[in-house]
Amino acid sequence: MFKEPYHFNIERYIDPKRFEQIKSFAKDIPKPVLVIDTKIIESKYKELAKSLPCAQIYYAVKANPMDEVIMLLASLGSNFDIASRYELDQMLRLGISPDRLSYGNTIKKLTDIAYFYEKGVRLYATDSEYDLKNLAKAAPGTRVFYRILTEGTGADWPLSRKFGAHPDVLYHLILESAELGLIPWGISFHVGSQQRDIGQWDDAVARCKYLYDAVAEEGIELKMINIGGGFPANYVDPTFSVPEYAEEIMRFIEEDFGDNKPIIILEPGRSLTADSGVLVSEVVNLSRKSKNNLYQWVYLDVGKFGGLIETIDESIKFPIFFDKEGMAEEIILAGPTCDSMDILYEHYKYHMPETVIPGDLAYIFTTGAYTQSYSSVNFNGFPPLRAECLID
Numbered sequence: 001m002f003k004e005p006y007h008f009n010i011e012r013y014i015d016p017k018r019f020e021q022i023k024s025f026a027k028d029i030p031k032p033v034l035v036i037d038t039k040i041i042e043s044k045y046k047e048l049a050k051s052l053p054c055a056q057i058y059y060a061v062k063a064n065p066m067d068e069v070i071m072l073l074a075s076l077g078s079n080f081d082i083a084s085r086y087e088l089d090q091m092l093r094l095g096i097s098p099d100r101l102s103y104g105n106t107i108k109k110l111t112d113i114a115y116f117y118e119k120g121v122r123l124y125a126t127d128s129e130y131d132l133k134n135l136a137k138a139a140p141g142t143r144v145f146y147r148i149l150t151e152g153t154g155a156d157w158p159l160s161r162k163f164g165a166h167p168d169v170l171y172h173l174i175l176e177s178a179e180l181g182l183i184p185w186g187i188s189f190h191v192g193s194q195q196r197d198i199g200q201w202d203d204a205v206a207r208c209k210y211l212y213d214a215v216a217e218e219g220i221e222l223k224m225i226n227i228g229g230g231f232p233a234n235y236v237d238p239t240f241s242v243p244e245y246a247e248e249i250m251r252f253i254e255e256d257f258g259d260n261k262p263i264i265i266l267e268p269g270r271s272l273t274a275d276s277g278v279l280v281s282e283v284v285n286l287s288r289k290s291k292n293n294l295y296q297w298v299y300l301d302v303g304k305f306g307g308l309i310e311t312i313d314e315s316i317k318f319p320i321f322f323d324k325e326g327m328a329e330e331i332i333l334a335g336p337t338c339d340s341m342d343i344l345y346e347h348y349k350y351h352m353p354e355t356v357i358p359g360d361l362a363y364i365f366t367t368g369a370y371t372q373s374y375s376s377v378n379f380n381g382f383p384p385l386r387a388e389c390l391i392d
């Protein structure tokens with residue numbers, strides 16, 4: 001079996017000085033606690049805005065809906081893509097003007113559309129006949145964009161199948177929109193979250209162009225394409241950088257649209273917030289299931305129900321650091337609840353120094369997105385994941 005000293009490349013995930021600050025900040029807070037470094041979110045936003053200067057950013061609120069995060073992004077000029085009346089209430093409570101909001105969920109009740117319209121939201125996504133009719137009824141005269149189905153190939157967290165429709169379906173919806181008094185405004189897609197294959201945007205942009213041309217023949221001039229989310233965060237599996245994504249995607253758009261470039265919207269979630277989070281967790285227990293089992297089980301105080309649901313099928317591989325020295329051993333990692341699906345990683349083997357004992361801490365990096373908002377309210381009595389912003 002594999003034997004060498006434990007090594008973890010911290011610098012790949014965090015500035016070591018900042019890490020020391022986070023450790024001392026978390027020291028007196030009960031574990032587990034998610035520490036969000038808002039400085040990272042600010043630099044991620046600025047990097048993205050600089051890489052795509054002609055695009056409008058609509059932050060996907062679901063990734064990390066903490067008030068501090070929303071307020072920070074609002075102050076930097078972001079717009080917001082929201083998916084429910086509850087997210088809308090939060091935006092309004094924080095004083096964000098409805099003209100900076102889009103209702104990007106294609107699954108919505110008629111009463112919810114009416115609520116959004118009444119509050120002043122004038123930009124909606126759709127992908128189906130019933131939804132379009134509801135929009136015409138409850139949000140008359142508003143701008144609509146149509147979501148294309150993508151396969152999610154190449155993404156660590158695919159959003160395929162459930163959203164969007166084939167261009168043939170959208171073509172008819174677009175023509176019908178004009179008759180219903182809505183404004184057909186653009187096409188959207190989402191290539192899948194943590195999309196590691198930039199080429200997926202190439203296919204999707206080409207489909208947008210196809211639809212643009214098809215409806216132009218019927219006299220409808222679309223104005224916008226929404227290139228979705230899918231931009232990467234820094235997990236165990238490497239990716240290209242966000243500026244590299246931006247450059248490639250702009251090239252795809254220029255190839256297809258030439259001088260007739262549409263308005264470009266994007267809806268980043270993960271890439272803006274994931275890298276800002278350090279989840280400070282405690283080792284609850286260690287055990288070996290039989291005398292000659294190769295792998296030790298390591299139980300943390302956070303698991304699938306406490307915020308790490310994206311470990312389903314080991315899809316997202318969070319970097320996990322044990323702050324001790326010693327020989328490395330391969331382990332199986334699990335959460336604290338009484339549900340046998342609460343196992344984090346069994347096939348992909350994480351390393352831990354042999355010297356770790358219950359009570360030691362484990363630092364889980366890149367946990368600023370899709371963690372706290374996903375944590376369950378009361379399973380086994382465990383409260384939702386506590387999150388604190390480090391602001392200085």
Ligand SMILES: *Cc1c(COP(=O)(O)O)cnc(C)c1O
Nearest residue numbers: 060193194229230267268269270
């Ligand atoms: C979740 C979601 C996003 C954000 O995706 P990321 O991969 O986290 O950037 C963007 N747009 C829509 C419609 C979404 O549902």
